[in-house]
Amino acid sequence: MPKRSTTCPLCEAMCGLTIETDGARVLSVRGDPDDPLSRGYLCPKGPALAALQDDPDRLRAPLRRVGDRFEPIGWDDALELAADGLHRVAERHGSDAVAVYVGNPTVHNLGASIFAPLLMRALRTKNKYSASSVDQLPHHVAAHLMFGHQFLLPVPDVDRAELFWVMGANPLASNGSLMSAPGMRGRLAAIRERGGRVVVFDPRRTETAVAASEHVFVRPGTDAWLLAATLKIALAEGRGLGALAPHTERLEVLRDAMAPFTVAEAAARTGVDASTIERLARELVRAERAVVYGRMGLSTQRFGGLCQWLIHAINLLTGNFDREGGAMFASPAFDAVHVPGGLGIGKGGFARWRSRVRGLPEANGELPVATLADEILTEGEGRVRALVTSAGNPVLSTPNGARLGRALETLEHMVSIDFYLNETTRHASVILPPPSPLERPHYDVAFHHLAVRNTAKLSDPVLTPPDGQLADHEIALALVERLERRRGALTLRRRATLAALRRLGPVGIVDLGLRLGPHGLRRGLGGLSAAALRRAPHGVDLGPLVPRMPGILRAWRHAIDLAPPPLVEDLARLRASAPEGELVLIGRRHLRSNNSWMHNLPKLVAGKSICTLLMNPADAEARGVAAGARVAVTSRVGAVEVEVELSDAMMPGVVSLPHGFGHDQPGTRLCVARAHAGVSINDLTDETLLDELTGNAALSGVPVEVRPR
Ligand SMILES: Nc1nc2c(c(=O)[nH]1)N[C@H]1C(S)=C(S)[C@@H](COP(=O)(O)OP(=O)(O)OC[C@H]3O[C@@H](n4cnc5c(=O)[nH]c(N)nc54)[C@H](O)[C@@H]3O)O[C@H]1N2
Ligand SMILES: Nc1nc2c(c(=O)[nH]1)N[C@H]1C(S)=C(S)[C@@H](COP(=O)(O)OP(=O)(O)OC[C@H]3O[C@@H](n4cnc5c(=O)[nH]c(N)nc54)[C@H](O)[C@@H]3O)O[C@H]1N2
Ligand code: SF4
Ligand SMILES: [Mo]
Numbered sequence: 098m099p100k101r102s103t104t105c106p107l108c109e110a111m112c113g114l115t116i117e118t119d120g121a122r123v124l125s126v127r128g129d130p131d132d133p134l135s136r137g138y139l140c141p142k143g144p145a146l147a148a149l150q151d152d153p154d155r156l157r158a159p160l161r162r163v164g165d166r167f168e169p170i171g172w173d174d175a176l177e178l179a180a181d182g183l184h185r186v187a188e189r190h191g192s193d194a195v196a197v198y199v200g201n202p203t204v205h206n207l208g209a210s211i212f213a214p215l216l217m218r219a220l221r222t223k224n225k226y227s228a229s230s231v232d233q234l235p236h237h238v239a240a241h242l243m244f245g246h247q248f249l250l251p252v253p254d255v256d257r258a259e260l261f262w263v264m265g266a267n268p269l270a271s272n273g274s275l276m277s278a279p280g281m282r283g284r285l286a287a288i289r290e291r292g293g294r295v296v297v298f299d300p301r302r303t304e305t306a307v308a309a310s311e312h313v314f315v316r317p318g319t320d321a322w323l324l325a326a327t328l329k330i331a332l333a334e335g336r337g338l339g340a341l342a343p344h345t346e347r348l349e350v351l352r353d354a355m356a357p358f359t360v361a362e363a364a365a366r367t368g369v370d371a372s373t374i375e376r377l378a379r380e381l382v383r384a385e386r387a388v389v390y391g392r393m394g395l396s397t398q399r400f401g402g403l404c405q406w407l408i409h410a411i412n413l414l415t416g417n418f419d420r421e422g423g424a425m426f427a428s429p430a431f432d433a434v435h436v437p438g439g440l441g442i443g444k445g446g447f448a449r450w451r452s453r454v455r456g457l458p459e460a461n462g463e464l465p466v467a468t469l470a471d472e473i474l475t476e477g478e479g480r481v482r483a484l485v486t487s488a489g490n491p492v493l494s495t496p497n498g499a500r501l502g503r504a505l506e507t508l509e510h511m512v513s514i515d516f517y518l519n520e521t522t523r524h525a526s527v528i529l530p531p532p533s534p535l536e537r538p539h540y541d542v543a544f545h546h547l548a549v550r551n552t553a554k555l556s557d558p559v560l561t562p563p564d565g566q567l568a569d570h571e572i573a574l575a576l577v578e579r580l581e582r583r584r585g586a587l588t589l590r591r592r593a594t595l596a597a598l599r600r601l602g603p604v605g606i607v608d609l610g611l612r613l614g615p616h617g618l619r620r621g622l623g624g625l626s627a628a629a630l631r632r633a634p635h636g637v638d639l640g641p642l643v644p645r646m647p648g649i650l651r652a653w654r655h656a657i658d659l660a661p662p663p664l665v666e667d668l669a670r671l672r673a674s675a676p677e678g679e680l681v682l683i684g685r686r687h688l689r690s691n692n693s694w695m696h697n698l699p700k701l702v703a704g705k706s707i708c709t710l711l712m713n714p715a716d717a718e719a720r721g722v723a724a725g726a727r728v729a730v731t732s733r734v735g736a737v738e739v740e741v742e743l744s745d746a747m748m749p750g751v752v753s754l755p756h757g758f759g760h761d762q763p764g765t766r767l768c769v770a771r772a773h774a775g776v777s778i779n780d781l782t783d784e785t786l787l788d789e790l791t792g793n794a795a796l797s798g799v800p801v802e803v804r805p806r
Pocket of ligand 4 (some may be wrong): 294
């Protein structure tokens, strides 16, 4: 039986897979021990790729809406229908009347990650949205403001760190984020085995907290206070900037900005003892190789931008930036930040324009998705009347998703590029389904920039897609061509460019990127190319992370800005903030779940439902809620009814629900998921709660009430 090597595209861990097929069907999926990054590690979602491949509900051909039903339609007719509607709306109401939302799987899909930006640009709209603004946007804004490029994101060098602060991340469930490090349990254990420490700051005692040396409960949304107090100690007692000093600016502004912050106030705001803050901050400042890492829980909160800035500043001022065991930049073989021409991935920008209805800032050319429904529902010039979604399920994944669902009902036209008829795509006029993950080539353009070790791997498709089915990049190109033809912009030259891109395809572009990259042509005959990687199907090891300063900055900013004005100014908002209320809601991830779209695969949803409300027993008692009871959870925007699970792993005053559930909506084609529907946390999250600086949704720390049913 043929065995193929590939990479799991479901999360950021990039696990190497060995897949056995009979040529048409998957027989087995195993972890690949020869993959230089994952070395055989695998989580339960990897093998579920076989079930995804076989899922009878996964769409293989386009659908068009006829009244309340969908019927099959040929590819050419579907593309014409899609382009006609988008063109009609843009002609009548201007190009900003067409919005686009691009979801998370895009960055895990080679073709989509390279070609979706082309489609976004071709729509010529200011109404561009993506899952970034319900996720990691504060990281990009802080990187842009401090380092000069939105994608200059340092990663914790976990394999050499002696002290690892994990804030608002649960890598034992999520398998790491903005930190590709498959097998985190082993990596964390190794830190402890070499005498180091792992400290987790989280309002829930998570799987990661249990595996850590120490866990600290932090009140949701208050981390910036703790970070500011820590930074102040680092400024006074840290190793300082050392050799990086000449490559930084505005240290004195940073020092002044931190002056008002105290450990006592941090303790009052965060709920962490002052003595604990002092002790941990001093340990951090004195440690030889230490790194602070803050993820989802720190970026999807009201002060996400501040948190990411303060973290960089702490890593810098403790002498742990761009240094082994600290926060380091990867050296990807395909370097999208430094590739000549920039691959269309700009260095980013911030607040150059604002959204029509709420005046929210643009970031990197996108607007916050928390305001998409406003732009659809609010009358006036520039109102959004058509939408393209690609690899996204914003009805379940963005704040006040129920309202967004109602807004989608009112659109004149909607095109969804997706292989499920789900809570979002059920509103589409036409659905264009790309092939499954195993039917496409793979190279991780994004996550090699964020990996804890430099490796490279290119994989050909494991299986052949059905005849005639267009891949994500072909769908994007087909739509671009049709839209440009309709508006008379398809010049001969443009046609030639699009034809060249089509011929090159995603793998051709990877080949170019590899040759131009740091491990390419300049290494001579042994340099990397697509052909060279094909000769090493398990991937090649390019070694541990290496210091990259100051070269990595040269093209963007001449120096690291330690105190960018928008961030310094935002401290006033932090100081003026008040606690959120008696009970606040946070999310959680589960190893068997992947955002909103793997719940139709029987093995992943088997057993007891994971969609329960976790609550501290004291909070339950105060509200007359018994273990296992059904409760009503209400917020400003909505209500859900769900089973409660009492757990002292929850900080008092905080409850938790996983996201991505709520599969009982009418008109979807998700037989299995419907039987395990659960409720959507985003029917409770509030579109008006934001990190107002970056526009990222504050999904964490939403005030709620819980009552017995
Ligand atoms: N199994 C699985 N893996 C996944 C995903 C999935 O859905 N399932 N999704 C993938 C995606 S898209 C991403 S972005 C990554 C995310 O990966 P992570 O960043 O690791 O995200 P989470 O697992 O949600 O962990 C966030 C943690 O922050 C805590 N938290 C919430 N609010 C606060 C706060 O205010 N302060 C602090 N200190 N902590 C807080 C939560 O309790 C939670 O434990 O995971 C990826 N991997
Ligand atoms: N309350 C709360 N909300 C959250 C989060 C949270 O922790 N709490 N997490 C947030 C985070 S980190 C993220 S990233 C977002 C995710 O938000 P989204 O990206 O909007 O949602 P996903 O659930 O990832 O849905 C992905 C969609 O893409 C489709 N799909 C899968 N693979 C492909 C492909 O290769 N091509 C195409 N065209 N389609 C594909 C799936 O069928 C599905 O419809 O959710 C966010 N929402
Ligand atoms: S951790 Fe699981 S989902 Fe993530 S890449 Fe590895 S096998 Fe896939
Ligand atoms: Mo995400």
